[in-house]
Amino acid sequence: MQIQQLSIFVENKSGRLAEITEVLAAARIDIRAISVADTSDFGILRLIVNKPDEAVAALKKAGLTVSLTxxxxxxxxxxxxxxxxxxxxxxxxxxxxxxxxxxxxxxxxxxxxxxxxxxxxxxxxxxxxxxxxxxxxxxxxxx
The missing domain is CATH 3.30.2130.10 (VC0802-like)
Known part of the structure; x- marks a missing residue:
């Protein structure tokens, strides 16, 4: 009984989270839970969404590095x-x-x-x- 979490590599720059969430919104993906861990240069955005496989496809199409855990x-x-x-x-x-x-x-x-x-x-x-x-x-x- 496990669920799938998306882990997205995020450059630590202004507007990056907006871009990522806009990709998900355009794909009609609903975010259920969210967490961000960061350093000065990059972060890892962890998301639980209602359609993880579709989210991965949309994010990869947008050029993002994403994995499922x-x-x-x-x-x-x-x-x-x-x-x-x-x-x-x-x-x-x-x-x-x-x-x-x-x-x-x-x-x-x-x-x-x-x-x-x-x-x-x-x-x-x-x-x-x-x-x-x-x-x-x-x-x-x-x-």
Whole structure:
């Protein structure tokens, strides 16, 4: 149960994010979650979109460097300690989180977190067997 994340190499210059999001808008791609990590010269734009294959095609056609990565989307109750519980489950089985980011959903009472880990299958099994909701691609893209 993984979803696909786009990673786009972005030159750190004015207007670049506008250009990228305009490509997606023209292709009628809906952004579900977004994260940017940057240095002084470049950044990595991470996106979860409703149609990842179509987004990759549109971005490559526009001359951008883009790749797809499998990530986990987990839903946790929006209460103190819920996120800590999920992180403890992963720590207890030796799973390191490479990076993560959260996003706002239309569904109240839940917080959603995107996780990138080395052993997704092990992480998904541990989280779901401990009551943590793992979203399928269909559930996530349909949000």
């Amino acid at each position: 499998n990530v986990i989307a987990m839903g946790i109750d929006d209460v103190p300690g819920a996120f800590s519980k999920a992180m403890r489950i992963l720590a207890d089985i030796g799973i390191d989180v490479e990076y993560m980011y959260a996003f706002i959903s239309r569904k109240s009472g839940k917080a959603y977190v995107i996780l990138r880990v080395k052993d997704s299958k092990k992480a998904v099994n541990a989280l779901s067997s401990n009551g943590i909701q793992i979203l399928t691609a269909e559930e996530f893209y349909g949000m």
